[in-house]
Amino acid sequence: MATEKRIRFTLIELLVVISIIAILASMLLPALRNAREMGKTTVCVNNFKQVGMALYSYAGDSNSFLPITEVGNSGMTENGWGSTLMNTWAQKLAKAGAIKTYAIGESSILVCPSLFPFGKFYSHYYIYGYRYPATEHWRLGNEYNINPWYPKRSPTKTALAGDSGCKYTATSVFGQAYYYMPSCSSGAEPMNGFIHTRHQNKAAFIFADGHAETVGFKQFVPFTDPDSLLINHYYDQNGNWIEL
Numbered sequence: 001m002a003t004e005k006r007i008r009f010t011l012i013e014l015l016v017v018i019s020i021i022a023i024l025a026s027m028l029l030p031a032l033r034n035a036r037e038m039g040k041t042t043v044c045v046n047n048f049k050q051v052g053m054a055l056y057s058y059a060g061d062s063n064s065f066l067p068i069t070e071v072g073n074s075g076m077t078e079n080g081w082g083s084t085l086m087n088t089w090a091q092k093l094a095k096a097g098a099i100k101t102y103a104i105g106e107s108s109i110l111v112c113p114s115l116f117p118f119g120k121f122y123s124h125y126y127i128y129g130y131r132y133p134a135t136e137h138w139r140l141g142n143e144y145n146i147n148p149w150y151p152k153r154s155p156t157k158t159a160l161a162g163d164s165g166c167k168y169t170a171t172s173v174f175g176q177a178y179y180y181m182p183s184c185s186s187g188a189e190p191m192n193g194f195i196h197t198r199h200q201n202k203a204a205f206i207f208a209d210g211h212a213e214t215v216g217f218k219q220f221v222p223f224t225d226p227d228s229l230l231i232n233h234y235y236d237q238n239g240n241w242i243e244l
């Protein structure tokens, strides 16, 4: 009589193996997620380096003026063009040839990979947040000012643009990039863009000296300067509205 030799797993053994795999996976997945997030942070910082080069390329061709945040708001018109159409800082960069003109859905240096629209160009409103001091409209040496503004604080600490986020309306859920960040605001949570620390509790910035890096909220204090990026609130990693 032939001996039947078959390897069989009991149900208990099978469950043990499955649970071991589950434990190993649970140990590995956060590491993978961290690695993926670090990759996105690197892409974002590199984007800002390119944005910085575009800003200074623009300034080089514009009597050292950086682009204005937007034209057409607050009754402003675009000098010499006679236009009252809205023009964001990125559109001005594109018009000047400092960056390419993006099509919708195209990968863009203007967009963070970690928040809607996730590294793809969608609209000139859903891009990185550029400076927008509330009291003076945009003053960073733009062509609408007789007296150009220069940072009094060290340019290494003066942010020009960074990771921003906003709510679409005051009551909607947080979750999209926004093309400018206001200087300060009190009272109700605004619909404007604010710094969003989406990169493992840090936000990426391009600074006036041309360097790009991620900064945590504890380092936002240097920005609370009349000549720097004034903020008194920011969005944390989870989109919560936090007072500094």
Ligand SMILES: [Zn+2]
Residues within 6 Å of the ligand: 041, 044, 045, 112, 113, 114, 163, 198, 199, 204
């Ligand atoms: Zn980012």
